[in-house]
Amino acid sequence: MKDVLIVDDERAFLSILTEGLRGYGQDFGIITAENGRDAIEVLKRQPVDLVVTDIKMPQMDGFELLEYLNANHPRVPVMLMTAFGTPEMEERGRAMGARQYLEKPFDVDTLVQKIRGELTRELSDGGGGSLRLLAWERSPGDRLLLHRLRERGGISVVAAASADEVPELFAAAAVDALLLPLADADGWRLAERFAARFPFTPVLGLTAGRASQDLRRALRCGLADCLSYDDPPGDAAAALEQAAARFRSLKRSLKSQVRISYESEIERLQHEMSHELNRVFSLQDQYDHNRFQMVKVLVNALQINDPYESGHSERVAIKAKNIAASMNQAYLMAHGVFDFRELEMAGLLHDIGKLGVPKTILNHKGPLSPDDWAVIKRHTVLGAEIVSTNDNLKAIAAPIRHHHERWDGGGYPDGLEGDAIPLVSRILALADAFDAMVSPRVYRQALGLPDIVREIRDNSGTQFDPEVVSGLLMSIGDA
Numbered sequence: 380m381k382d383v384l385i386v387d388d389e390r391a392f393l394s395i396l397t398e399g400l401r402g403y404g405q406d407f408g409i410i411t412a413e414n415g416r417d418a419i420e421v422l423k424r425q426p427v428d429l430v431v432t433d434i435k436m437p438q439m440d441g442f443e444l445l446e447y448l449n450a451n452h453p454r455v456p457v458m459l460m461t462a463f464g465t466p467e468m469e470e471r472g473r474a475m476g477a478r479q480y481l482e483k484p485f486d487v488d489t490l491v492q493k494i495r496g497e498l499t500r501e502l503s504d505g506g507g508g509s510l511r512l513l514a515w516e517r518s519p520g521d522r523l524l525l526h527r528l529r530e531r532g533g534i535s536v537v538a539a540a541s542a543d544e545v546p547e548l549f550a551a552a553a554v555d556a557l558l559l560p561l562a563d564a565d566g567w568r569l570a571e572r573f574a575a576r577f578p579f580t581p582v583l584g585l586t587a588g589r590a591s592q593d594l595r596r597a598l599r600c601g602l603a604d605c606l607s608y609d610d611p612p613g614d615a616a617a618a619l620e621q622a623a624a625r626f627r628s629l630k631r632s633l634k635s636q637v638r639i640s641y642e643s644e645i646e647r648l649q650h651e652m653s654h655e656l657n658r659v660f661s662l663q664d665q666y667d668h669n670r671f672q673m674v675k676v677l678v679n680a681l682q683i684n685d686p687y688e689s690g691h692s693e694r695v696a697i698k699a700k701n702i703a704a705s706m707n708q709a710y711l712m713a714h715g716v717f718d719f720r721e722l723e724m725a726g727l728l729h730d731i732g733k734l735g736v737p738k739t740i741l742n743h744k745g746p747l748s749p750d751d752w753a754v755i756k757r758h759t760v761l762g763a764e765i766v767s768t769n770d771n772l773k774a775i776a777a778p779i780r781h782h783h784e785r786w787d788g789g790g791y792p793d794g795l796e797g798d799a800i801p802l803v804s805r806i807l808a809l810a811d812a813f814d815a816m817v818s819p820r821v822y823r824q825a826l827g828l829p830d831i832v833r834e835i836r837d838n839s840g841t842q843f844d845p846e847v848v849s850g851l852l853m854s855i856g857d858a
Contacts, residue, residue: 415439696726706850732762778803
């Protein structure tokens with residue numbers, strides 16, 4: 380019988396979890412420890428086959444325990460669990476070699492399945508076991524290629540039937556590489572998003588051929604390689620193995636620096652790569668620059684028309700990006716939010732419809748009449764109409780139109796409710812409200828941060844999307 384060591388400083392949770400696991404009648408034994416140091420004492424007395432550890436613990440946290448295991452028991456797989464996870468914590472754990480990353484709460488059945496999966500998986504450190512590949516199976520051609528990789532290339536394949544399943548399976552399964560078909564814009568966006576978000580997992584593209592423009596774009600997006608449907612299975616498997624080996628080597632070289640300088644080192648490498656890519660792809664940068672210049676012209680026109688808007692749109696755009704960066708990334712991707720540039724432009728132009736509102740109404744000091752308030756509320760529709768006339772901006776028309784909708788359906792202009800509201804609109808709504816509360820008005824002083832947090836928490840689930848609220852609270856350190 381194999382033994383699983385479970386480490387958690389919450390005794391009640393540890394007791395409940397242990398009893399739940401034993402109740403399933405599984406064929407593995409359970410050993411418990413209440414912190415990292417106790418776990419090390421257990422490991423000194425007896426061998427174990429798997430470690431499941433909480434991250435945040437006193438005396439020695441889960442990352443420190445994982446570092447000890449890497450140095451002293453490198454063949455023991457580790458599963459991390461936490462109730463206060465972030466994308467950065469997940470990526471740090473994967474970079475250090477954790478097989479799984481679980482967010483509490485989770486059901487015992489799910490944990491049993493993951494434990495069994497790890498115990499039956501052949502352990503290796505870059506050799507002796509099959510490469511584990513996560514692939515998006517979009518077409519019969521994809522299905523045929525994956526079948527060949529399984530049968531002739533010796534690759535273990537986890538297949539996702541849709542784009543929504545890719546981040547879900549990635550979060551649930553320990554994989555060595557991702558293979559994503561680049562047949563259209565959706566495929567490219569998903570590949571770019573994963574390559575940017577998970578720099579220690581190789582992302583490979585799958586194309587109908589090896590067109591030079593595809594290879595250049597893949598390099599620019601940070602993809603590890605591009606495969607073709609025409610590649611022999613052996614060659615495709617070799618390319619996957621080589622990519623995984625390169626990334627494993629990179630992880631090993633950085634592992635000693637993870638605890639001290641992980642974030643700063645990644646930021647430095649990204650800045651260096653960004654500098655070089657900006658030089659090579661200057662035409663694309665110029666296009667983006669021109670587009671933002673056009674946006675700034677519109678924002679300046681809005682600020683001239685409405686003094687209150689001075690700096691407001693820029694602050695909303697920045698806050699919206701900060702909220703999105705702190706949100707659950709799988710939630711963003713599942714709702715089609717892949718590019719923060721569109722979110723930023725929508726933030727800059729969310730009030731552009733006020734160009735169609737008379738200055739007498741915008742600058743009115745007292746309470747507005749029902750007719751004047753109806754005119755003000757029209758700015759969301761006018762804003763959507765303004766940007767929809769430009770091909771470069773029409774993608775943000777819907778987010779602008781609905782940025783005053785409410786999660787409970789009580790907003791305007793269409794009374795949309797819940798997930799029917801575009802996610803970008805939900806993010807803008809909270810960023811807009813936050814800026815309004817931190818800014819002074821003629822009728823009140825700016826609110827303090829504790830009052831703002833209390834107000835936002837009180838309106839979570841009614842006015843605001845709870846997931847977006849969690850992102851905001853995380854971004855201001857009040858989660």
